[in-house]
Amino acid sequence: MCALASRIAGTFAQSTTLKFEAENGVLSGTTVDSVQSGYSGSGYVTGFDTAGDKITFNVAIDATALYDIGIHYAGIYGEKKTTLVLNSGSSNEISLPATSTWATASGGQLLLTAGDNVLEIISNWGWYLVDYITLTPAEGRPPHQITTELVNDESGPTAYKLYNYLISLYGKKILSGQQDLKWANWINDTIGKTPALLSVDLMDYSPSRVERQGDISTAVEDAIAHHEKGGIVSVLWHWNAPIGLYDTSENPWWSGFYTRATDFDVAEALANPSSANYTLLLRDIDAIAIQLKRLEAAGVSVLFRPLHEAEGGWFWWGAEGPDAAKALWGLVFDRLGEYHGLSNLIWVWNSIAEDWYPGDDLVDIVSADVYAQGHGVMSTQYQQLLKLGNDTKLIAAAEVGSAPMPDMLQAYGADWLWFCVWGDSYINNDDWNSIEVLKEIYNSEYVLTLDEIQGWATS
Numbered sequence: 001m002c003a004l005a006s007r008i009a010g011t012f013a014q015s016t017t018l019k020f021e022a023e024n025g026v027l028s029g030t031t032v033d034s035v036q037s038g039y040s041g042s043g044y045v046t047g048f049d050t051a052g053d054k055i056t057f058n059v060a061i062d063a064t065a066l067y068d069i070g071i072h073y074a075g076i077y078g079e080k081k082t083t084l085v086l087n088s089g090s091s092n093e094i095s096l097p098a099t100s101t102w103a104t105a106s107g108g109q110l111l112l113t114a115g116d117n118v119l120e121i122i123s124n125w126g127w128y129l130v131d132y133i134t135l136t137p138a139e140g141r142p143p144h145q146i147t148t149e150l151v152n153d154e155s156g157p158t159a160y161k162l163y164n165y166l167i168s169l170y171g172k173k174i175l176s177g178q179q180d181l182k183w184a185n186w187i188n189d190t191i192g193k194t195p196a197l198l199s200v201d202l203m204d205y206s207p208s209r210v211e212r213q214g215d216i217s218t219a220v221e222d223a224i225a226h227h228e229k230g231g232i233v234s235v236l237w238h239w240n241a242p243i244g245l246y247d248t249s250e251n252p253w254w255s256g257f258y259t260r261a262t263d264f265d266v267a268e269a270l271a272n273p274s275s276a277n278y279t280l281l282l283r284d285i286d287a288i289a290i291q292l293k294r295l296e297a298a299g300v301s302v303l304f305r306p307l308h309e310a311e312g313g314w315f316w317w318g319a320e321g322p323d324a325a326k327a328l329w330g331l332v333f334d335r336l337g338e339y340h341g342l343s344n345l346i347w348v349w350n351s352i353a354e355d356w357y358p359g360d361d362l363v364d365i366v367s368a369d370v371y372a373q374g375h376g377v378m379s380t381q382y383q384q385l386l387k388l389g390n391d392t393k394l395i396a397a398a399e400v401g402s403a404p405m406p407d408m409l410q411a412y413g414a415d416w417l418w419f420c421v422w423g424d425s426y427i428n429n430d431d432w433n434s435i436e437v438l439k440e441i442y443n444s445e446y447v448l449t450l451d452e453i454q455g456w457a458t459s
């Protein structure tokens with residue numbers, strides 16, 4: 001009875017939300033005010049007008065646990081961002097939407113350790129008011145409910161072999177991944193381990209590049225070589241705009257996947273299926289189909305990630321907003337799946353925002369590209385993707401600057417299925433990934449490398 005009673009008491013204590021008034025924190029470059037009514041306690045903190053202005057909260061915790069962070073704030077000067085830093089470690093950027101009065105923004109989840117913790121709220125965009133923060137022990141998550149069917153009816157045994165293997169790993173391990181064969185080889189030479197997953201770019205198969213530079217890409221050969229070593233292949237496509245490249249010194253033709261480098265209007269092209277520009281979209285998709293068919297013929301299952309980072313708007317396929325991007329996704333999906341009958345593709349979507357999501361029936365895996373230094377677990381993005389796919393879709397960190405630390409991934413329950421570090425100036429740069437840290441990650445039991453996944457395609 002006694003043990004049970006104490007356990008119930010402990011459970012009760014842990015489920016209590018802890019509240020910390022901003023005005024009781026340690027202020028640096030910030031001040032307490034009370035003009036905006038409706039605040040809690042004796043006031044709120046304002047004056048985030050210079051980089052480094054902050055509030056420091058000293059938080060004592062009984063037992064190490066994951067907490068949901070709430071920030072009670074007023075965004076009366078418009079949409080802002082703040083930076084949340086735990087124990088002088090990795091930082092999280094938190095969105096503070098515009099509000100006319102007090103509201104609560106989610107600060108994501110943080111793993112607080114038993115004893116004293118230091119939480120800092122640092123200016124970032126500045127110009128917001130902070131009333132208090134809350135820390136609530138995170139609730140346990142029900143098991144993932146990953147759908148067993150791929151979205152493309154044409155999907156064959158090759159695609160299912162990979163998909164079923166991925167499902168079997170999800171939540172248990174993370175696949176190491178690297179962009180470009182050159183850098184995968186560099187990891188092997190430097191760390192003594194080879195990434196399980198290789199990502200290649202179909203960029204140089206874009207017809208507007210082939211027109212100018214000829215057939216120079218080796219992406220398909222690289223992918224087949226990795227496949228033949230028992231590896232997993234991911235494919236993205238920096239789709240050079242079909243036409244309308246400015247080709248100036250600031251925006252040369254080879255940067256033609258950027259919005260800034262072309263006047264190609266994807267919304268207009270899609271709205272006019274009889275137009276020359278619509279025909280050029282099909283021409284380009286068909287050119288890519290030829291390459292994907294070579295992979296299909298070689299027995300390669302492809303984690304296919306076209307139209308990546310659409311929501312950023314910096315690539316032309318995202319420049320005209322979510323409706324055009326989703327329509328283009330639908331066109332690529334139908335053309336490659338139904339028209340060309342490709343059976344080896346697993347469709348990887350790469351934007352987080354809900355209004356950009358093509359829908360559960362057009363996406364197999366949801367993913368995000370995250371460029372933040374410090375080997376953080378990208379918990380906020382993981383939680384957003386869980387919600388986006390209603391926890392029925394596998395989740396991948398399709399591009400990262402810094403590889404995530406495996407012990408933290410497990411502590412946070414951030415079940416990214418793979419991480420893939422971008423190439424030159426990220427994987428080989430101490431600011432993003434030191435060799436020492438890469439060795440720790442690549443030698444972790446939680447991280448799968450090429451030697452550890454042998455046989456997945458044949459077993």
Ligand SMILES: [Ca+2]
Nearest residue numbers: 040041043131
């Ligand atoms: Ca307050």
